[in-house]
Amino acid sequence: MQNIPVLYTSGKTIPEAYEKSLLSLMFNGCKIKTQYDKPEDLPSIDATMDITIENPEAEPSIYKLFPGGIEDLREYVMELQGAKDDWVRNVDDLEDRRWDYTYHGRLAKWGRWKEKDSGITPIYTSNIPCDGPINQIDIVIKNLIDAPYTRRAQAITWMPFIDNDIADPPCLQSMWFRMLEEKDSSYTLNTNIRFRSNDAWGAAFMNMWGITKFIRSEIANKIEKETGRIINMGRLNWHADSYHIYGKDINNAADRFLKRVMTTDFSDRVWNFNDSEIQEAWHEAEATIRKKIDDYNREHDQ
Numbered sequence: 001m002q003n004i005p006v007l008y009t010s011g012k013t014i015p016e017a018y019e020k021s022l023l024s025l026m027f028n029g030c031k032i033k034t035q036y037d038k039p040e041d042l043p044s045i046d047a048t049m050d051i052t053i054e055n056p057e058a059e060p061s062i063y064k065l066f067p068g069g070i071e072d073l074r075e076y077v078m079e080l081q082g083a084k085d086d087w088v089r090n091v092d093d094l095e096d097r098r099w100d101y102t103y104h105g106r107l108a109k110w111g112r113w114k115e116k117d118s119g120i121t122p123i124y125t126s127n128i129p130c131d132g133p134i135n136q137i138d139i140v141i142k143n144l145i146d147a148p149y150t151r152r153a154q155a156i157t158w159m160p161f162i163d164n165d166i167a168d169p170p171c172l173q174s175m176w177f178r179m180l181e182e183k184d185s186s187y188t189l190n191t192n193i194r195f196r197s198n199d200a201w202g203a204a205f206m207n208m209w210g211i212t213k214f215i216r217s218e219i220a221n222k223i224e225k226e227t228g229r230i231i232n233m234g235r236l237n238w239h240a241d242s243y244h245i246y247g248k249d250i251n252n253a254a255d256r257f258l259k260r261v262m263t264t265d266f267s268d269r270v271w272n273f274n275d276s277e278i279q280e281a282w283h284e285a286e287a288t289i290r291k292k293i294d295d296y297n298r299e300h301d302q
Contacts, residue, residue: 005030007243010052014212015063015270017053017238018205022257025049025200025243034246042247049198049243056212056236060270062278065257066205070278071285076206078289080104080214086297098300100166106157107175109133140177141222148179148187171197172207177219179231186230189220191237198240201253208238 007024011017029045037043062073078084082104089098111133136155143153154176163169176192193211198204212233220231245253260269271278 002030004032005047006050007047008050010054012054013058013270014053014056014061014205014208016266017051018063018066018208019261019266019269021049021051021204021243022200022245022253023261025245026253026258029244032244034244037247042250044244044246045250046242046244049200049238049240051238051240053208053236053238055233056208057216057233059274060267060272061209061212062271062273063205064269064271065260067202067252067256068206070281071288073206073209074282074285075289075292076210077213078286078293080210081217082108083289083293085109087300100162100168101157101170103157103170103172106159106170107155108135108137110136110156110159137218140175141219141226144177144179144189144219144223145226148181151178153177171195171199171203172211175211175215180234182232184230186232187223188232188234189215189223190234191215193236193238195238195240195243197242198244199246200240200243201245201249201257204240204243208236212236 005028007021007028009017009020009024011020025045025047029047031043032046034044062070080103082102084099085102085105085108087099088101088105089096140153140155143150154174156174157170157172173194173196174192176194177189179187179189181187195207198207216233220233223229224231273279273282
C-alpha cells in the first residue's frame with residue numbers, strides 16, 4: 001500500500017520556511033504523474049505539505065533563488081489587489097479567451113454574475129443556489145471587528161458550478177482568520193491558507209509573499225483603520241493538499257536551488273525588502289506593470 005507523504009515544516013520568516021519546505025519535498029516527496037505532463041516529462045515530486053511561518057512580515061523576506069524577480073512580485077501583489085480583474089472573460093461570450101478568474105475577483109466578487117443595465121444580475125449554469133457578487137473580504141473584516149475570536153472569518157474561491165469544467169481552476173481554496181488580543185490592546189492576526197495544488201518551485205514562494213502583502217493591505221490595515229487598534233501579523237499556516245515540483249522543472253530546481261543551498265550561506269540567499277535597491281526596483285516596476293495592464297485592456301477592448 002502506498003500513501004502520499006504528509007510533511008511538516010516551519011520557520012521564522014517566509015524564506016526560511018519556504019526553503020525548508022522545498023528541501024523536505026525534494027527528499028521525502030513521492031513520484032506521481034500530473035494532468036499537465038508531456039510524454040517526455042519525468043513524474044512530479046509531490047506531498048501534502050503543512051508549513052508554519054512564525055512571523056510572515058519579518059525581514060529578510062525575499063528568497064533570491066525563486067524563479068522570478070522583484071517586478072514579478074510587484075505584479076503578483078497588484079494582481080491580488082485587483083489590478084487584473086478586467087482580464088476575466090465574459091462567460092456569455094464563447095469566443096472570449098481571457099482568464100476564467102482572478103483570486104481577487106473570487107474573494108471580492110464571489111459568484112457567477114454579470115452587469116446588466118444599472119444593476120448586477122447573477123447568472124447560473126446549474127440548480128445550485130447562490131448569490132453574487134459577494135465581497136468576502138468586507139465580510140471577513142466585519143466578522144473580525146465584531147468578534148476578533150470568531151471562527152467564521154473565512155473566504156473561499158471555489159465555485160463548483162464553474163470550476164469542475166475549466167482547464168485551470170483556482171489553486172488557492174480558502175483563507176481563514178482569527179485574532180488574539182494582546183496586553184497592550186493590539187491584536188495579532190493568525191491566518192490559515194489552503195491550496196488544493198501548489199507549484200512548490202514555480203509559484204509557492206511568490207504565493208506566500210504576495211498573499212502576506214495582500215493580507216496586510218486589504219485586511220489588517222483596514223481593521224486598523226476601522227478600530228484604531230494595531231494589528232500585528234501573527235503566524236501564517238500554509239496547507240497544500242498537493243505541494244509539488246513538476247517533472248519538467250526538477251533539473252532546473254536542482255541546479256538553481258539545491259546546489260546553491262549546499263554551497264552558500266543562508267544570508268546569501270535572501271534579500272531585505274526594505275533595502276534601497278529593492279525598494280527602487282519595486283517602485284520602478286509599477287509603471288511598467290500598469291502599462292502592461294492598460295495595453296492588455298485596450299487589446300481586448302476593456
